[in-house]
Amino acid sequence: MHHELKFIKQEIEKRALNETDKEIIEKSILDGIETAWDRLYKQQPQCGFGLLGVCCNRCVLGPCRIDPFGGEPQRGVCGATSDLIVARNLLDTLATGAAAHSDHGREVLEVLLHTAEGKSQGYQITDEEKLKAVAVDYGIKIEGKSKEEIAKELAVTMLEEFGTLTYGIKFVDARVPEKTKQMWQKLGIVPRSVDREIVEAMHRVQMGVDSDYVNILLHALRTALSDGWGGSMMATDCSDILFGTPTPKTSIFNLSVLSKDKVNVILHGHNPILSEMIVKASEDPEILKLAEQKGAKGINLAGMCCTGNELLMRKGVPIAGTLLDQELAIVTGAVEAMIIDYQCIFPSITFTASCYHTKVISTSSKAKFPGAIHMEFNPASAFDTAKQILRIAVENFPNRNPDRVKIPEKPMKVMAGFSEEVIRKALGGSYKPLIDLIVSGKIKGAVGIVGCNNPKIKMDYGHVTLAKELIKRDILVVETGCSAVACGKAGLLQPEAADMAGEGLRQVCKTLGIPPVLHMGSCVDCSRILVMASKIAKELGVGIEDLPLGGAAPEWYSQKAVSIGSYFVASGVYTVLGIPPTVMGSKNVVELLTDKIKGLTNSAFAVEPDPLKAADLLESEIMRKRKALGI
Structure with a gap:
């Protein structure tokens, strides 16, 4: 028995960094609940050909695989080499991620259009100032027009850019520095539209189309740019227009945010269209009265993954955790309902929920989960559907088994909601004060840490260790997605964390009353980082590729992260995975992405599992670009 307990403790330590996560991981083991870590263990050893990217199932001539050690076979049945197979696989992966973000953006645009036309229920144009600013970027005349008229014209114009009629994305014309744009033009990677690049990517990976790995990878960069400067940027800006541009909010993080005496509802996924309406419905007197009748003291909403980030930034709703916390939240035994839309939701979630009283409620026609209660969500009946969903959660409260409940008791305070507009406003409306701090050396540069969790890495270790090391070196950190949640759980998203920073950054943060790690939003909100970098570059009269910036995805797993990393690199930001x-x-694809691309975009990819060594790489790159700028 002693040896068994010792093994469990060792296994828990390997799985997570955060203490509240460890509590529930231990409960999952004792309850006999399978989680992502268990499934990863059962998959060992994973397919070596797949890990190297040299297997191909593009057509039924195969599947084919190439000997990575130089033996036979060296070509697939169609004649594809390892260079071609790897490049096609990478483009396929990237296009999937770009499609995920951009399709999210399309849904937000459709809701904006329906709202402008008066066809949606419960939605409104919240940020008229942002609406007008974006409309101006799109060349839309705003004088003498109502906000609804402007919103309709903007939504229609943006939706047209998903097709091929316009042959260009207006955010590229309006927001990208001229020098960076010229770089893209020289490489032939200026994005023409959102959907076109993704469709063309799918065409190119068809057998018998593009057989030049360099040409394939250049199109991968163009596809990524159509996401970062297109679909994702549209999603961010139009979400701001509908729900409000984020401003600093204080809240709490980790599994301790769950309540012992309220109805716990987890909002998991990525689209704020659903979650914003659930927040509104949770305040409805009818729903609150029903909760009281069922013996609860109210309704407790908690976010998960990027839906959580969206709600945190605009409403201050607490976040229960990251990607790998989704099963752990259910294992607490205290969750009445997990409401899901799409992206990053484990197919196993309904299996885990079946071991407890938790109801899983799916809401999107494109994301159904066997075992879930499916309630279609559309703008025309959004508020009514939100109330129906919450009724299910409330009526499930009496089914909670107190003997199976374990809620950690150490929530972590956070400050979040640092949109680009808020950061610029705090600096007096211009980035000159920040530029002056960088020139003086008080801040060496900035790094955007983004991405997910992966059970191959101790949960949160990569994000937190890298962030701590960078701020110690006077490098400002900006974050989105699960990376931001991970650092929030570790206490880095509060002004007091400035004590962990180097002398220069610490002084700046204390003067402004901000954390040294700034939460900028969900994963589509990496576009906020692009806009911030672009505005700084324009003030300096340089390209983004000239700035002392870096990017990192320490624990990534998703196709979306491939697209994000690629549009960072294509925009000139050195990125460490x-x-x-x-x-x-x-070997040729690796050399192109990590070395030869430097001559094209003044940036590159690097792979470094050790976050301390990753910090060395990022600092070195920042110092290289500082020297080139003469600072």
Whole structure:
């Protein structure tokens, strides 16, 4: 028995950094609940060909695989080499991620259009100032028009850019520095529209189309740019217009945010269209009265993953956790309902929920989960549907088994909601004060840490360790997605964390009353980082590729992260990955992405699992670009 308990403790330590996560991981083991870590263990050893990217199932001539050690076979049945197979696989992966973000953006645009036309229920144009600013970027005349008229014209114009009629994305014309744009033009990677690049990517990976790995990877960069400067940026800006541009909010993080005496509802996924309406419905007197009748003291909403980030930034709603916390939240035994839309939701979530009283409620026609209660969500009946969903959660409260409940008791305070507009306003409306701090050396530069969790890495370790190391070196950190949640759980998203920073950054943060790690939003909100970088570059009269910036994804798993990393690099931002992408089976592809691309975009990818060594790489790159700028 002693040896068994020792093994459990060792296993828990390997799985997570955060103490509240460890509590519930232990409960999951004792309850006999399978989680992502258990499923990863059962998959060992994973397919070596797949990890290197040298397997191909593009057509039924195969599937084919290439010997990575130089033996036979060296070509697939169609004649594809390892370079071609790896490049096609990478483009396919990237296009999937770009499609995920951009399709999210399309849904937000459709709701904006329906709202402008008076066809949606419960939605409104909240930020008229942002609406007008974005409309101006799109060349839309705003004088003498109502906000609804402006919103309709903007939504229609943006939706047209998903097709091929306009042959260009207006955010590229309005927001990208001229020098960076010229770089893209020279490389032939200026994005023409959102959907076109994704469709063309799918065409190119068809057998018998693009067989030049360099040409394929250049199109991968163009596809990524159509996401970062297109679909994702549209999603962010139009969410701000509908729900409000984020401003600093204080809240709490980790599994301790769950309540012992309220109805706990987890909002999990990525689209704020659903979650914003659930927040509104949770305040409805009818729903609150029903909760009281069922013996609860109210309704407690908690976010998960990027839906959580959206709600945190605008409403201050607490976040229960990251990608790998989704099963752990259910294991607490205290969750009445997990409401899901799409992206980053484990197919196993309904299986986990079946072991407790938790109801899983799916809401999107494109994301159904066997075992879930499916309640279609659309703008025309949004508020009514939100109330129906909450009724299910409330009526489930009496089914909670107190003997199976374990809620940690150490929530972590956070400050979040640092939109680009808020940061610029805090600096007096211009980035000159920040530029002066960088020139003086008080802040060496900035790094955007983004991305997910991966059970291959101790949960949160990569994000937190890298962030701590960078701020110690006077490098400002901006974050989105699960990376921001991870650092929030570790206490880095509060002004007091400035004590962990170097002398220069610490002084700046204390003067402004901000954390040294700034939460900028969900994963589509990486576009906020692009806009911030662009505005700084324009003030300096340089390209984004000239700035002392870096990017990192220490624990990434998703196709979306491949697209994000690629539009960072294509925009000129050196990016370090903590987990190798599946390209190692092609020496030529690896050399192009990590070395030769530097001559094209003044940036590159690097792979470094050790976050301390990753910090060395990022600092070195920042110092290289500082020297080139003469500072």
